[in-house]
Amino acid sequence: MNKQKNIELKAELLSEGLWVTDKALSGIGTQYKEQNHGLFGWDFEDHVGIALPDDFVLQDGTIVQLRMNTRSSYWIDATGNGLVLLKGRRKIGPVEWLPRPAFYKRKTKSGREMVKIGQIGGADCLFFCYQNFCSHFARGKQCLFCNLVSTTVTYDSVLRKKDSEEIGEVAAAAFSEGQAKHVLLTGGCFDRQKEVDVLCTILDSIRRHTGFDTIPGTILPSPARNKDDLKAYHEAGIQAIGYSMEIWDEPLYRAICPGKSDSVSHDEFIDSIKTAIDIFGAGNVYAVFVMGLEPKKTFLEGVKAVTSIGANVVPFAWSPNPGSMLEGHRAPSSQWFLETILEAAEIVYDTAIPAGTENHCYRCDGNSLLHDALRLKGVE
Ligand code: SF4
Known part of the structure; x- marks a missing residue:
């Protein structure tokens, strides 16, 4: 995917939000960095009691803030080969969570x-x-x-x-x-x-x-x-x-x-x-x-x-x-x-x-x- 495509994708993910499967949430808050709501909340929906990632990385290093929206057609799942971003049934590409400090x-x-x-x-x-x-x-x-x-x-x-x-x-x-x-x-x-x-x-x-x-x-x-x-x-x-x-x-x-x-x-x-x-x-x-x-x-x-x-x-x-x-x-x-x-x-x-x-x-x-x-x- 070229770099401009990644900006377009990031713009889409910020304006539409996305959701994450339970399997993909494994390790959030222990191995991977979770949201801590230091100031504002940026999700479309509140998620009290559910640890969500703060952000994630596209293949070219682009950082995307995770904005939870269960109505979005974008979602992240875990596969045997790591995390994958999808739109509906279409696979878009691999993504990674950020390590927990x-x-x-x-x-x-x-x-x-x-x-x-x-x-x-x-x-x-x-x-x-x-x-x-x-x-x-x-x-x-x-x-x-x-x-x-x-x-x-x-x-x-x-x-x-x-x-x-x-x-x-x-x-x-x-x-x-x-x-x-x-x-x-x-x-x-x-x-x-x-x-x-x-x-x-x-x-x-x-x-x-x-x-x-x-x-x-x-x-x-x-x-x-x-x-x-x-x-x-x-x-x-x-x-x-x-x-x-x-x-x-x-x-x-x-x-x-x-x-x-x-x-x-x-x-x-x-x-x-x-x-x-x-x-x-x-x-x-x-x-x-x-x-x-x-x-x-x-x-x-x-x-x-x-x-x-x-x-x-x-x-x-x-x-x-x-x-x-x-x-x-x-x-x-x-x-x-x-x-x-x-x-x-x-x-x-x-x-x-x-x-x-x-x-x-x-x-x-x-x-x-x-x-x-x-x-x-x-x-x-
Ligand atoms: S209401 Fe405006 S000035 Fe006050 S914290 Fe929010 S953004 Fe800042």
């Missing part, structure tokens, strides 16, 4: 399970949500695609607030076993000054425990009000920073993210991105979008606008997940995702900003298609 079995010095503090996303991205909380839900102003509260209540699988020292311990364990290559840190919704202090303390802890001078990876904080906050993050040793803008089209941003747009305007995001580029350097700043909730035209305008000022883009492919306001809706077709991401990749490639793959790479990303599309152009 060894630190998932370990505990911190104070006895907390490490897997409840940090999890590996994709094959190599160590993810921490330092606080699973967002105040927009209490006011009924959560982003329409977000199921943070429902996921937390349904699975109750991670610590809601993580201790900075323990985050450092988990980072040391994950990097020393070799699986983690980057970190990704986010923290829901915070008072901004408090967030700067909290995040810098966490970064200091990660550096002390791992021995890193600078930490490969990305933080996703709220936009900083002033340049000094951004300098503080940079001096704390993180290599890259991103902002979850979600939607480029401004009226749609206000409609889809009512609480967030009350507290952070579109222009504030752009100002923060520009300031962050001055400090972190071109390619080390990201605008994070949810792809599939706005027209292709405005999404691509956003990609063009942020890359033209020197930022990279991470567009997560939207799925109508349970507990979000858009539960039960449908994502665009896989063809829409494919065409849009190939055009986005052209734009990113043509701007020739540094790829930043030392901080975020295609192996981090089971739920985005952009790195895969850039791989077609030799960017890894």
Whole structure:
């Protein structure tokens, strides 16, 4: 199967979901990496009590996030020769689960399970949500695609607030076993000054425990009000920073993210991105979008606008997940995702900003298609 076919297949699997036979689930949570719902749930259906894989790998190394949908025509079965992906009765090709990190079995010095503090996303991205909380839900102003509260209540699988020292311990364990290559840190919704202090303390802890001078990876904080906050993050040793803008089209941003747009305007995001580029350097700043909730035209305008000022883009492919306001809706077709991401990749490639793959790479990303599309152009 050629590489573009694999992106098309990944787009189909993200927009349609899939299901897995009991036989193929053997070893999930022991030998192979399971979902731990560190922040959001991305499945089409909840699956309390059933350990599902977080993601899987296609033959060319493409990482695909597993999104459970028992109505999908795609499914994975186990055969004598390993796992196979099927559509209806048609065999598509072999797939593999990802190994379960060894630190998932370990505990911190104070006895907390490490897997409840940090999890590996994709094959190599160590993810921490330092606080699973967002105040927009209490006011009924959560982003329409977000199921943070429902996921937390349904699975109750991670610590809601993580201790900075323990985050450092988990980072040391994950990097020393070799699986983690980057970190990704986010923290829901915070008072901004408090967030700067909290995040810098966490970064200091990660550096002390791992021995890193600078930490490969990305933080996703709220936009900083002033340049000094951004300098503080940079001096704390993180290599890259991103902002979850979600939607480029401004009226749609206000409609889809009512609480967030009350507290952070579109222009504030752009100002923060520009300031962050001055400090972190071109390619080390990201605008994070949810792809599939706005027209292709405005999404691509956003990609063009942020890359033209020197930022990279991470567009997560939207799925109508349970507990979000858009539960039960449908994502665009896989063809829409494919065409849009190939055009986005052209734009990113043509701007020739540094790829930043030392901080975020295609192996981090089971739920985005952009790195895969850039791989077609030799960017890894
Ligand atoms: S800001 Fe939006 S996406 Fe982020 S946690 Fe709150 S509701 Fe969810």
